[in-house]
Amino acid sequence: MKDYFGYKDKICVVTGAASGMGKATVEMLVDLGAKVYAIDMNECNVDWITKFIKCDLSKKEEIDKAFSEIPDHIDAFFGIAGLSGAKTDYRTTFDCNYTANMYITLNYLKNRMTKGGSIVYCTSTAGLEWKKFKKEQNKVVNCKTWEEVQKVTEKLANNAPSTFAYMYSKRCLSHFACMQAVELGKVGIRVNNVLPGSTNTGMKQEFQDMVGSEEGLIAEAGLAGRLANSEEMAMPMVFLNSEMATFISGLDMVVDFSDTCLKELKLKKNLEAISATNPIICMIAKKMLNKSAKNALNSGKEE
Numbered sequence: 001m002k003d004y005f006g007y008k009d010k011i012c013v014v015t016g017a018a019s020g021m022g023k024a025t026v027e028m029l030v031d032l033g034a035k036v037y038a039i040d041m042n043e044c045n046v047d048w049i050t051k052f053i054k055c056d057l058s059k060k061e062e063i064d065k066a067f068s069e070i071p072d073h074i075d076a077f078f079g080i081a082g083l084s085g086a087k088t089d090y091r092t093t094f095d096c097n098y099t100a101n102m103y104i105t106l107n108y109l110k111n112r113m114t115k116g117g118s119i120v121y122c123t124s125t126a127g128l129e130w131k132k133f134k135k136e137q138n139k140v141v142n143c144k145t146w147e148e149v150q151k152v153t154e155k156l157a158n159n160a161p162s163t164f165a166y167m168y169s170k171r172c173l174s175h176f177a178c179m180q181a182v183e184l185g186k187v188g189i190r191v192n193n194v195l196p197g198s199t200n201t202g203m204k205q206e207f208q209d210m211v212g213s214e215e216g217l218i219a220e221a222g223l224a225g226r227l228a229n230s231e232e233m234a235m236p237m238v239f240l241n242s243e244m245a246t247f248i249s250g251l252d253m254v255v256d257f258s259d260t261c262l263k264e265l266k267l268k269k270n271l272e273a274i275s276a277t278n279p280i281i282c283m284i285a286k287k288m289l290n291k292s293a294k295n296a297l298n299s300g301k302e303e
């Protein structure tokens with residue numbers, strides 16, 4: 001039988017490996033014979049991984065330490081770890097979702113990957129509108145260091161709601177991936193994004209609280225009538241980094257069971273087509289979020 005995916009003995013690095021889509025990706029890669037280096041701040045309980053590396057990706061020093069434990073040659077990278085912003089501050093959310101992926105790519109993938117290498121970032125349909133807001137992202141995606149990103153996002157981190165860090169970080173990541181697809185494409189390394197719609201993972205409750213109910217969340221899952229499961233997001237990521245996709249680079253692969261088509265055809269409102277950095281919008285959003293948090297507390301609901 002031919003091994004179409006070509007993962008046998010490949011060095012694969014997966015972030016977010018302890019739960020949801022990342023864990024499902026690790027399981028598939030192990031089954032396909034890859035050597036998996038699993039990164040997460042929580043334990044990854046998957047049998048037969050090559051190594052679990054505990055690391056808080058919102059801390060640069062921990063990333064440096066993690067990559068000192070990974071071989072000099074990397075075949076495939078899966079940047080899947082992420083935070084919704086519901087329980088973490090703006091800085092932590094943004095750095096985990098964007099800055100870590102930028103830093104890893106420029107410092108550890110660019111020089112450790114060779115022709116045939118491949119990268120997939122897990123962004124989100126929340127970042128779908130990145131092409132409309134390139135001006136907002138430019139100052140971030142052109143930064144080359146961790147510290148530069150901290151500097152250009154400092155004001156936002158102090159003033160915008162942390163859930164806005166989610167949308168902005170995902171837009172920045174999609175934008176950055178497009179730039180890297182061009183940059184790294186010159187040396188034969190492919191770069192793609194998977195943009196998941198609503199999925200039943202460790203993050204589900206946080207998104208559910210944001211939209212108010214499970215039905216609200218299912219309504220964001222296109223025409224499926226249910227949430228996706230973690231494997232349904234892992235499969236496209238495993239595909240994109242495999243030898244089944246050797247001519248695919250620079251793709252935003254939206255995995256949302258037609259949800260985006262509904263928005264595109266104006267059959268559904270697109271609530272994501274707003275600025276992620278405009279100070280007035282950020283202020284209004286912060287006020288609204290504070291008000292709904294107060295209401296929830298008053299009605300005795302746990303936040």
Ligand SMILES: NC(=O)c1ccc[n+]([C@@H]2O[C@H](COP(=O)([O-])OP(=O)(O)OC[C@H]3O[C@@H](n4cnc5c(N)ncnc54)[C@H](O)[C@@H]3O)[C@@H](O)[C@H]2O)c1
Nearest residue numbers: 016018019020021041056057081082124198199201202203
């Ligand atoms: N679940 C959804 O509906 C949905 C939709 C669109 C995009 N996404 C994206 O999918 C990706 C995977 O998330 P998931 O839905 O599987 O959720 P999940 O919570 O099940 O998994 C996220 C993983 O990331 C890890 N992580 C979080 N912060 C970290 C940090 N600072 N350092 C190291 N590890 C950290 C967590 O420990 C966890 O194992 C995320 O990037 C998320 O933004 C999720």
